[in-house]
Amino acid sequence: MxxxxxxxxxxxxxxxxxxxxxxxxxxxxxxxxxxxxxxxxxxxxxxxxxxxxxxxxxxxxxxxxxxxxxxxxxxxxxxxxxxxxxxxxxxxxxxxxxxxxxxxxxxxxxxxxxxxxxxxxxxxxxxxxxxxxxxxxxxxxxxxxxxxxxxxxxxxxxxxxxxxxxxxxxxxxxxxxxxxxxxxxxxxxxxKPDSHDICFIPDGDTRGWLADRLGSAPGPVLDTDGVEVGRHEGSHAYTVGQRRGLSLTRPAPDGRPRFVLEVKPASNTVVVGSREQLAIGELGGERWSWSGEAPAGLDAGFRCHVQVRAHADPVPAVARITAEGVVVRPDEPILGLAPGQSAVLYDGTRVLGQVTVDRTVRVPVPA
The missing domain is CATH 3.40.50.620 (HUPs)
Incomplete structure (x- = not known):
């Protein structure tokens, strides 16, 4: 050949x-x-x-x-x-x-x-x-x-x-x-050492690189009750699941670490909360593709494993096609999943396909 x-x-x-x-x-x-x-x-x-x-x-x-x-x-x-x-x-x-x-x-x-x-x-x-x-x-x-x-x-x-x-x-x-x-x-x-980080950001400073292109846009960091607990220089510098560099001025009442739960560019706000509030029980997206033959049972749902990061552990799940695209419900919650990430579906070692995450549903945290 x-x-x-x-x-x-x-x-x-x-x-x-x-x-x-x-x-x-x-x-x-x-x-x-x-x-x-x-x-x-x-x-x-x-x-x-x-x-x-x-x-x-x-x-x-x-x-x-x-x-x-x-x-x-x-x-x-x-x-x-x-x-x-x-x-x-x-x-x-x-x-x-x-x-x-x-x-x-x-x-x-x-x-x-x-x-x-x-x-x-x-x-x-x-x-x-x-x-x-x-x-x-x-x-x-x-x-x-x-x-x-x-x-x-x-x-x-x-x-x-x-x-x-x-x-x-x-x-x-x-x-x-x-x-x-x-x-x-x-x-x-x-x-020769393996390459790491993002190839077009060789110094690894993604926040600084984005700031150079998107500029500064100060705004509030809020808790889930809407109370301002800090300020940021641009919501684009944050991602769901992030713990460090949050610029918080008010600690959590229980003294535990807080994580980014949402990034809202329309209002230029960042929402933070507890680790438990990162748990996702469902994800979905309108942009998907199949790596070969499409799985059977698309409408009724099919068993698979879902992986949401390059080196994350795959999680057993059920996936199906709906009017809103692909919907995946993992058997156990996935922590810190952000819109824009890709969820890749597996059947054993075989890649079935992938969906770009547009929406997530958080698992309710007991009061």
């Missing part, structure tokens, strides 16, 4: 590309230039998509003896991921930019261009599995290494996209084995 290997400049995508070559595929490497700050250099384990990363990807391609290109997707990335990130926070929501990047860049813009150029598959260094059932339908599953599993951020992939997806690392038992393989192959990135 003709395979386009997306090479980030890290060890995972390097080994994935190498395995595609070993499998006998006709492999071409490509690095996506997503960062508008072309001169930005990577600092330690923070960030990605920098000049340094592009150079590392090229060196790996040279070792493999495969063609290598850099494709500038920075305008598309800025509009589809960065601008969306800002708009979501301005609306009081908490987006997942990595999931949006997979949905709109790596398996949309990149895949579309790859198919147009005659490639049969796009290979990435994600830790996930794509299998084929008895009827030839593709399914997305968790990786063998649960600690590195990235199926959550791939939950937005559709059946059409899975048809072109190739994840050579999915059955590798550990990241240590990937690094050891990179060392044997002579890749300079064998010991």
């Amino acid at each position: 003709k395979v386009l290997a997306a090479m980030s400049g890290g060890v995972d995508s390097a080994v994935a590309a190498a395995r595609a070559v070993d499998a006998g595929h006709d492999v071409t490497g490509v690095h996506l230039a997503l960062n508008r700050s072309r001169g930005t250099l990577r600092e330690g384990s923070r960030g990605c998509c920098t000049i340094e990363d592009a150079m590392d990807a090229r060196r790996t391609a040279d070792v493999l003896g495969i063609p290598f290109y850099v494709w500038d997707f920075s305008d598309r990335f800025s509009e589809a991921v960065v601008d969306d990130f800002v708009a979501e926070y301005a609306a009081g929501r908490t987006p997942n930019p990595c999931l949006r990047c997979n949905e709109r860049i790596k398996f949309a813009a990149l895949l579309d261009k790859a198919v147009a150029l005659g490639f049969d598959a796009v290979c990435t260094g994600h830790y996930a599995l794509v299998t084929t059932d008895a009827e030839g339908r593709r399914e997305l599953h968790r990786a063998s290494d649960e600690a590195k599993d990235q199926s959550y951020v791939l939950g937005v992939l559709t059946a059409d996209q899975l048809a072109y997806a190739m994840f050579p690392l999915g059955r590798t038992p550990s990241k240590a084995l990937v690094r050891a393989e990179a060392e044997r192959r002579g890749f300079r990135v064998a010991s």
